[in-house]
Amino acid sequence: MTMPDAEPAHWQDRANVAARSVTGLFGRRLLFLPGTHLAAVQWPSKHLKNLLHPWHYWWQAHYVDCLVDAGRRELGNGATPAARFNGAHHPSAGRLASRLVTGIRLRNAFTFVNNYYDDMAWLALATHRLQSLAEETRQPGRRRNARVRKTLTLQFDSASTDDLGGGTFWSKKRDFKNTPATAPVALYYARTGQEAKAQRLVDWLNAVLFDQARGLYVDGARLSPAGEVLVENNLYTYNQGPVLGALLELGGDANLARAAALVAAVAQRLTVPGQRILRCDGTGDGGLFTGILCRYLALAAVDARLPESARNTAQELVTATAEAFWAGRRPAGRGAASATAGNVLFSIHAAQPADTTYPPGAAVELSTQLQAWMALEAAAAIHKSRE
Template structure:
């Protein structure tokens, strides 16, 4: 191959910014038109009446989608900071709020929409928000922005919830909800990661030990969904395997380190590559892999499942740049992220001016597929209602790809 034939390197930061602009333009709005607030609409386009007070209250409330929206904005804010935190570095232009400012407004919006509290009935929801606010606070500290007292209050409130969720029932782990009848990976793993990142390492390791003993399937190299007691008092394992469950476990293992955790992290990356990928037909193979079949992470559809693969990408990206892992593991993690992000990017489509009120004023916005293996023209054809979760998933994948290339 000559230098003239070589493809230019992909600017994943620019692609992440395109996703950020699309999501904030199509889904972002104030809560009840209140200044200083921001939330993501669940669907786009939405009937105009849903923008009012009645419509907002009647619209389904997805707390944890907003947490991941905040996390994506923090990703964009960190890139803005690396570019000097100047007005021209903002993802949406010099005349718009910074990504960090939007994330802070979103946290305020969550508090208001959630009836003046950050507490809800699901411990996994709260764990995702706590992780996002922790990262947001790190961004605020570096940029000397306000909101750190509020952020500390969020963490204090939610840490109390996590302490209550983690009991000796079923041998350990964290309850999923306040029904307290099911302990699972979706709650235990992000709580473990939160504990690890806030200095409660023994608590975090205890949760990982329970996951390893109770829900890790060595044949697959992956974590199963959860455990509950049946009416006779026997432990029953829900053997479903979801992409996103692997992500925060991987994050906690890397955060805590140690030979056992790092070895298990490598097992998880291998298990994901072996069992949670699907072939891609519409996107070209990555540079240097001519003739190879393009594989992307399996996606889980719409609704909550629309977030799953993006979450896994976020934590695979950490594995891809962690020098403590074997080179093969790092390369596998990077390939999974870059191939998935590449397929989602190649499969995008433009939002047409005829779609949704005000779209003609927001030209050049993209719709991303809910499945990396299929283009958006197939999964979200013109006129289809698009869910926020699936668009955050693509944005997360692009941010993950950007973090790998920046680190490299």
């Protein structure tokens, strides 16, 4: 049975419910080591192997980003113990995110370098935001954050080559360049003062991977044995998100016009038929996709440089999707005495209730719960900015 959507009604309260649920159900120390945090990839989780195998680096990177979202709300509410999403006697969201970054490094064989450049780009974006949060709360992040940026920037520089005319390689195999890697790397460059590099990557995306007919960015391109560029035309919701973010971060008339058009194309082609709810892409990695898109649509919704119609469309998409996730939630536990009491589970698909996609007894994937959390944080950010 789904839970009534009238309590709590405030978007920040709803985001806090999601934050408490994900951290409570999935979060734990890595191998019981103090000062660490990591998320199990599945719930229920009674086995140590769930922390050790399989390893989803980029799921954890988005977990960092979600905690930064919660930390920013804590900051907006005074950054006091009483403002913490999980109560005054628990660590702040920022501190928990810092422990998570430590856990990622240890679990990733004592390094932040990974075989996939898109994975590293997501962590670079998240740690950059974490550092900004630390500075604003007057609790400067560890030198580690600077080392993360230095290490990963070198990785991005090595992967962003002139092969295929530009773009960023997806993996260390260096045989495929795609939107999932190029877009977040471009956004990272733009946010770290490397606008020329960012614009070159965006220009390559526009020239090679932008589908004019659909107004959206397709997956990637590789060289054929004959030396021809072969484009893979699959469309994924999340690819549109970091492109939108990079366009907004870079600014300028051309980029902003593309951003407005991209919002319109998302509304036309990536929603549930007849509704403003964004489509979702299942479990596994796909369980993150719609949440990522919501994160960047939220930036468009409050960007005064965009036409009002684009801002309103972005807000409608995020709000309708978050409302659907919230309305379809179900309790994680049964009864007030349950260890999971107060925690909730969200559906795989926003347009379907969690009782349908995750009936009692089903194994629940971390990615899908982070997705709903991201959507709720995006809605909270929009409504906070418009208060």
